[in-house]
Amino acid sequence: MIRFSRWRGWGERVTLAVTEYEALRAAERIVREIVVESEAVCNPQRGDAEIHAVNLAQGVPVQVSPRLSVLLRAALWAARMTDGVVDPLSADDAGLDETAVPPIHPMPTYLDVQLDGETVLAPWGVSLDISETAKADTVDRAAAEVFRNLECGVLVRMGETMATAGPCPAGGWQIDLPGGGVVELPPGAAMSTRTAGDAPASLWNEVTVIAADAVWADAACAVSLRRGIGAMRWLEQYGLAARLIDENGHVHTTTAWTDPRAA
Structure with missing residues (x-):
C-alpha cells in the first residue's frame, strides 16, 4: 500500500510517497529536514542563506559547509553538461553593465567559478543563484536518504521534479x-x-x-x-x-x- 504526504516547502508543492505503511512519518521527517537544510544554505531570498557569504566575497575564497559544496558542485556540473544553459550565475548578472567591470577583465561566466573541496572562489562582479539545480539535488538526496534509513520504496517530488529510490510498489x-x-x-x-x-x-x-x-x-x-x-x-x-x-x-x-x- 502506498502512503502519501503533501506540504509546501521552499516555495514548492512537496509530495512524498512510500511503499511501507509505517514508514511515512519517519520518511516525512527526513525529507522535511533535507528540504530545510538545502534552502537554508542556498535560497537567495533568505537573508541568512549561506550562499550570500560566497556572493559578498567578490573574488575572495570562502570556506562553505559540506551541503553547500555539494549543491554548488551539482550546479557547476549541470552548467558544463548544458554549455551554460543551466547557469549558476544569478539572472541579475545577465544585465550586468559591462562598463562596470574594469576593461582589463573579461565578463565572468560559470567557468570562472572555482570549487576545491569546500572552498569556493566566485569571480568579482557576479553572484550565484543555484536554486533550480539545488531543488533537483534535494529531491535526489531526500529519496536516497529515505531508502537508506528506512529500506522502503520512496518517491519524492518538488514541483514538477521527482525522484524514486528503493523497490517500486506493485x-x-x-x-x-x-x-x-x-x-x-x-x-x-x-x-x-x-x-x-x-x-x-x-x-x-x-x-x-x-x-x-x-x-x-x-x-x-x-x-x-x-x-x-x-x-x-x-x-x-x-x-x-x-x-x-x-x-x-x-x-x-x-x-x-x-x-x-x-x-
Whole structure:
C-alpha cells in the first residue's frame, strides 16, 4: 500500500510517497529536514542563506559547509553538461553593465567559478543563484536518504521534479503527465517537466525527461526548451527518455520513451 504526504516547502508543492505503511512519518521527517537544510544554505531570498557569504566575497575564497559544496558542485556540473544553459550565475548578472567591470577583465561566466573541496572562489562582479539545480539535488538526496534509513520504496517530488529510490510498489510508480497520459517511473530514476514559461520563445510548450537523477532530468528539460528542433537530436545523443509537446499540441518522443522503464 502506498502512503502519501503533501506540504509546501521552499516555495514548492512537496509530495512524498512510500511503499511501507509505517514508514511515512519517519520518511516525512527526513525529507522535511533535507528540504530545510538545502534552502537554508542556498535560497537567495533568505537573508541568512549561506550562499550570500560566497556572493559578498567578490573574488575572495570562502570556506562553505559540506551541503553547500555539494549543491554548488551539482550546479557547476549541470552548467558544463548544458554549455551554460543551466547557469549558476544569478539572472541579475545577465544585465550586468559591462562598463562596470574594469576593461582589463573579461565578463565572468560559470567557468570562472572555482570549487576545491569546500572552498569556493566566485569571480568579482557576479553572484550565484543555484536554486533550480539545488531543488533537483534535494529531491535526489531526500529519496536516497529515505531508502537508506528506512529500506522502503520512496518517491519524492518538488514541483514538477521527482525522484524514486528503493523497490517500486506493485504496478510501479505510475505518474500522471501534465496535459494527460501516464508514464511508469522506474525505481532509482528521476523525472522533470518544464513548460514554455521557462523559455517563452521555445518551439516546445512542454518537455518531460526521465533520467538517472533529478539534476540531469531538470537540466535536460532546460536545454530542450532552448534548442528548439535540435532538442530531439540532443536528447537522443544522451539516450534520454523524453516527451516533447510542440506549440501545435503534437507529441514527440525519443526512442527511449517508447519503453521509459529502460531509462
